[in-house]
Amino acid sequence: MELKLYDTLTREKRIFTPLDRSNVRMYVCGPTVYDFAHVGNARPVIVFDVLFRLLRHIYGDEHVTYVRNITDVDDKINARAAEEYPALPLNEAIRKVTETTDRQFHEDVAALGCLPPSAEPRATEHITEMRALIERLIKSGNAYVEQDHVLFSVASMPDYGKLARRSLDEMIAGARVEVAPYKRAPMDFVLWKPSKPGEPAWPSPAGIKTPGRPGWHIECSAMSWKHLGETFDIHGGGIDLVFPHHENEIAQSRCAFHTPVMANYWVHNGFLQVEGEKMAKSLGNFVTIRDLLKDWPGEVIRLTMLLTHYRQPLNWTTKALRESQRTLDHWYELTAGVEPTILCADVIGALADDLNTPKAIASLHELRTEAAKGNMGACGSLKASAQLIGLLQQTAVQWAGFRPASLVIDESKVTALITARNAARQAKNFQESDRLRDELAKMGVVVKDTKDGTTWEIAR
Numbered sequence: 001m002e003l004k005l006y007d008t009l010t011r012e013k014r015i016f017t018p019l020d021r022s023n024v025r026m027y028v029c030g031p032t033v034y035d036f037a038h039v040g041n042a043r044p045v046i047v048f049d050v051l052f053r054l055l056r057h058i059y060g061d062e063h064v065t066y067v068r069n070i071t072d073v074d075d076k077i078n079a080r081a082a083e084e085y086p087a088l089p090l091n092e093a094i095r096k097v098t099e100t101t102d103r104q105f106h107e108d109v110a111a112l113g114c115l116p117p118s119a120e121p122r123a124t125e126h127i128t129e130m131r132a133l134i135e136r137l138i139k140s141g142n143a144y145v146e147q148d149h150v151l152f153s154v155a156s157m158p159d160y161g162k163l164a165r166r167s168l169d170e171m172i173a174g175a176r177v178e179v180a181p182y183k184r185a186p187m188d189f190v191l192w193k194p195s196k197p198g199e200p201a202w203p204s205p206a207g208i209k210t211p212g213r214p215g216w217h218i219e220c221s222a223m224s225w226k227h228l229g230e231t232f233d234i235h236g237g238g239i240d241l242v243f244p245h246h247e248n249e250i251a252q253s254r255c256a257f258h259t260p261v262m263a264n265y266w267v268h269n270g271f272l273q274v275e276g277e278k279m280a281k282s283l284g285n286f287v288t289i290r291d292l293l294k295d296w297p298g299e300v301i302r303l304t305m306l307l308t309h310y311r312q313p314l315n316w317t318t319k320a321l322r323e324s325q326r327t328l329d330h331w332y333e334l335t336a337g338v339e340p341t342i343l344c345a346d347v348i349g350a351l352a353d354d355l356n357t358p359k360a361i362a363s364l365h366e367l368r369t370e371a372a373k374g375n376m377g378a379c380g381s382l383k384a385s386a387q388l389i390g391l392l393q394q395t396a397v398q399w400a401g402f403r404p405a406s407l408v409i410d411e412s413k414v415t416a417l418i419t420a421r422n423a424a425r426q427a428k429n430f431q432e433s434d435r436l437r438d439e440l441a442k443m444g445v446v447v448k449d450t451k452d453g454t455t456w457e458i459a460r
């Protein structure tokens with residue numbers, strides 16, 4: 001079976017050939033743990049989970065290593081810790097923030113049906129590797145020390161900018177480059193910086209006396225090196241990470257190890273908008289995974305995410321969530337009690353073509369049509385193929401048991417309101433019975449009057 005992936009570095013779809021079939025290696029940039037993950041953060045988590053599952057299908061579960069890091073040292077974390085726990089010493093406050101956020105993140109992504117990666121290294125546990133890389137870069141003339149900082153010298157790497165395909169001048173014009181007295185050139189970036197009193201600090205490299213902490217980019221070079229080696233197969237992340245983060249990871253790793261590439265395939269997922277607009281706290285359309293999970297099962301969120309090809313911009317809408325809910329309701333109903341059988345060749349074919357999930361889902365819909373006609377083969381195949389992309393993981397009973405938090409119904413209250421409404425109807429007080437019907441509707445309850453009496457159901 002031939003897998004093709006679009007590689008951002010070469011700007012083409014290429015046949016995927018692993019360096020070592022017995023250990024296919026993928027690194028994806030993970031979260032900075034300081035706040036609830038939002039729906040934009042969920043996109044790479046789900047996309048690369050599908051790729052992980054596909055690689056495991058092709059090469060065997062034990063032959064794929066997927067590493068997703070956790071950034072637990074960052075200025076945003078420090079700021080959040082000081083703001084949230086002003087009475088605590090900063091280090092303790094930071095630990096509280098990172099531990100809480102870390103746990104929330106894992107609960108959220110598990111609810112989205114994502115497999116745990118093979119390893120989830122934390123930045124603070126790889127400071128030794130970061131210092132070792134920095135020492136190498138200074139020795140090779142790619143980095144320099146200035147005012148207790150260590151900086152990467154962009155001029156020392158002739159093909160810097162190859163991933164972003166931008167010239168130095170364009171990069172300087174396009175990026176909000178921090179002009180700092182310790183920089184020899186504007187695009188030079190921080191590998192290590194001194195810590196202020198109270199901030200997390202480790203012994204510095206290169207004989208610098210002041211304790212310090214790493215820059216952001218160096219952690220991914222250090223952790224991918226430690227867990228996947230100097231060169232590996234796939235490096236993934238959101239398109240917004242291409243520049244400067246991935247460009248700088250490449251610069252660090254290639255210069256430290258004198259290798260022609262850091263990873264053979266650079267895979268990036270596209271942007272996400274909410275109801276046609278850029279998501280931002282200031283716009284009031286900031287959607288966290290946690291909030292979505294109150295109203296929708298994780299698989300509905302997952303399917304909605306996969307309806308758009310991973311490289312395309314994704315427009316996140318409630319309308320799409322409703323459609324996914326209906327789709328999955330139907331699939332669960334059809335496949336209840338059915339054993340998964342053979343995988344559908346069209347689904348596999350679509351996924352192998354640069355992870356074309358919309359096409360794979362279209363094939364699942366075709367299977368559903370066949371299954372609805374009573375074709376049991378199609379039924380088992382629908383279940384097996386949907387499970388390959390992390391859907392139909394629950395039993396039909398579990399699925400039917402999900403109630404959105406906004407629609408958790410107090411049944412005794414419903415019964416009392418219906419009794420009161422029936423009494424009002426009998427007394428021909430229609431104004432009161434309509435008012436009670438509206439009250440029930442506000443609770444998400446639809447009342448049905450039949451000749452056998454009144455029944456009710458939950459509106460979706």
Ligand SMILES: [Zn+2]
Binds near residue numbers: 028029030220245249
């Ligand atoms: Zn990274």
